[in-house]
Amino acid sequence: MKKNISKILLLMMACIIAYLFLLPLLFMVFTSFKGVAESVTSTTLLPKEWTFENYIELFHNTDTSPVIQWLINTAIITICGTALRITTSVLAAYALARLNVAGKKIILIGLIWAMAIPEIVTYFPLFYIFKQIGGLNTYWALILPSGSGVMCIYLIYNFLIDFPKELEEAGLVEGANIFQILWHIVLPSVKPVVITQAFITFLGLYNSYLWPSLVINKNETRTITLGIAALVLGENYTNPGMMMASTVVSVIPVMIIFIFANKYIVKGFTHSGIK
Incomplete structure (x- = not known):
């Protein structure tokens, strides 16, 4: 009886905590279905009158909000x-873990030190480079800087140093070259770690605002975060429902991506160097 009461209490506490964490998300979703007047003055979570006018206006007004x-x-x-980041990180991590790279220890120490450098420090030289080559307001200014990830390389490297070399040696005996071994033997085994790092990288790029705001100033080349910021700071700031x-x-x-990649992300965190 006491065990059942404890389980019920724990379940109730879990539900309350989950509700508190989900409350901002619920507020966002329900407010999006409120009209302009209700979204400004309403003090309730659920809308009194459900409407899709915010979504209709959002997708209809393609001049200001494409x-x-x-x-x-x-x-x-x-x-x-x-x-690009996953490809370069896997190749770099595998080279450090398996190949006789000159100055490997120095490179690893450099990677650790590089992780301590704030990303914002690199923004000025990157901006200057892209300005000189005419890369502003292009996809390249947002894609190329993400091509290297020090943390990604280091975590994949940590996993590979514990990966059994016997499997790779068996592939060499069968006549496979190093790229075939990497593709057919190593990558399937490190898939959870790679998918985890890919998801983290995806989230970072998807939610990035500061760097895109520096190199993109045309409406048609904005990312979704820049677009939302333009709506919030623009003429629609008086319409919370639109925002x-x-x-x-x-x-x-x-x-949607998180739902499908969830099981790999959990495996990646439990089997990688994140402990």
């Missing part, structure tokens, strides 16, 4: 940037 174009821009940048609708639209792709 949401579809912003989402397409964001998709191109996040997918290409994530693929919440745009935020809901931006959150949906990430939630």
